[in-house]
Amino acid sequence: MGMERQIFRELSRTTNVFGLKLWTVITVGAVAVIFVTIVVVFWLLCSSSSSQRSPKSSSSRKKELSSGTRNTPPSCCCYAHTLLERRSRHQAERESADDPLTCISVTVSTKTGDSNPILPPTDLGWGQSYSLREIEIATNGFADETLLGEGGYGIVYRGDLPDGTLVAVKNLLNNKGRAEKEFLVEVEAIGRVRHKNLVQLLGYCAEGTQRMLVYEYVDNGNLDQWLHGPLAETNPLTWQARMRIVLGTAKALAYLHEALEPKVVHRDIKSSNILVDTSWDAKVSDFGLAKLLGSDKSHVTTRVMGTFGYVAPEYCSTGLLNERSDVYSFGVLLTEVITGRDPVDYSRATGEVNLVDWLKQMVASKRSEEVADPQMKVKPTTRTLKRAILVALRCVDPDAQKRPKMGHVVHMLEADDFPF
Incomplete structure (x- = not known):
């Protein structure tokens, strides 16, 4: 009993730690040690689990990520x-937010909150x-x-x-x-x-x-390279090759619009999406923006997407999309092929920045013979050139209902006796 009383008196002794009893100090210290131990063990377990869930990437994936940020291929x-x-221009156009006033192309809308x-x-x-x-x-x-x-x-x-x-x-x-x-x-x-x-x-x-x-794999580049890249000066496309590419593109769109159910609206027809093989046959590519349109629908309402200069005006202002939006883009593409000019070129003089507007001015001024790409070594005949221009102008008609269907466009491009 004497020993127990002595221990009790010792534990009840007041210490210099905030005037607390010795037994209180010991209890608090023990609790603190246990708490720190639990925290350390928990941290070690979390670190181990995180390491297992996120292994180091393989060298091939590192290569892929580094390739995605390169500036010059x-x-x-x-x-x-x-x-x-x-x-850089095309990528910025497709990634910018949609704007009905400028119709710069945009990315696909996603719900970032979707966890599954x-x-x-x-x-x-x-x-x-x-x-x-x-x-x-x-x-x-x-x-x-x-x-x-x-x-x-x-x-x-x-x-x-x-x-x-x-x-x-x-x-x-x-x-x-x-x-x-x-x-x-x-x-x-x-x-x-x-x-x-x-x-x-x-x-x-x-x-x-x-x-x-x-x-x-299509081994002969794309139309954009042949019209605007270094090859445009050193080895420009002949008129026959241009028309073969254009006709192939028209046939592909006619197939998508008129032979499938539901029909497919490409929504991003432009020169860089037209691949070319060694026989100058067109291969329409990049369906990442495509929309399916059933026969029971005249149009779909969607965010304005595409590439600046190729987007149809009614789609740009209202978001109403159907196959005639592709027809307009094809008309811009055909104008680009005829003239060798970009759809929008801010380096040109006022009045020539927008390709479609410039073409209309040239035709109205009876100067249509001057619009053919000057890089071509052999120019098309006046009749052949005017026929191509007429098809282009019909496709870019501001009134969507007056634009021809792509099947009709194919006929106009193939028929030698097509009236002007």
Whole structure:
């Protein structure tokens, strides 16, 4: 008992720590030690769990991310000319917010709050499903020398499959869910579609967060490069090649608008989206903005998207979209092919900035013979030139209802006896 009383008196002794009893100080200290121990153990567990969930990226993915931020692609790629001179403008146009006053193109609208996006199935019922490893091997780990082009939504690489087939691999940029949206849109629009003048979608890669589309490889650049790149001066397109490309594009659009149900409205017809093979056949590409339009609908209402200079005025001001919006864009494209000029060029004199307005002024002044691209070594005949100009003007009619259907456009371009 004496010992217990002595211990009790000692524990009840007042200390210099805020005048607290010794037993109080000991209790507080013990609690503090336990608390610190729990915090340290919890921190170690969290660090370990985070490390397991976020392993270091492979070298190939590091290469992919670094490629996505490059400023100048290698000049050896067949699509490099456009990238060097015009990529920044096109990408800025497609990524800027929509504005009815300026009609600069915009990105796909996404709900960033969606925590559970709808993922595509591993087997879509068509084409080839490629693994990420197969794509990495085909593109040599997304090497610089395989880079074909960059855009607002993805990076395109040349791939060499084990059987020797050359392909173009579009690695979609997963910014705010855009990769998922564009993947589903393109697959739905042209996954099963086959046409000579449409770039063929061969397969896809949907592994983890990766979304890639595998297309046939078109080895002769795109129309934008041939009209505005270095080749425009050193090896300009002949009139025959231009009209073959234009006619192929018209046939592709006629097929999308009139032979499919639901019809497909491309919504981004422009020269850089028209690939060209060695026979000068057009291959319409990039269906990331496409819309499906059933026969029971005359139009759909959507955000204004496209590329500055190609967007139809009624779609620009109201957001009402149908196949006649593509017809207007085709008319601008045809005017671009005839003249060799950009749809909008602020380096030109006042009155010549907007290509369509300038063409109308030249025709009204009876100077239509002067609008042909001066880079062409052999000019078309006056009759042939005027026929092409007339088709272009009909396609860009401000009244959408007066624009011809693409099937009629094909007839006008092919018929030698088409009245002026």
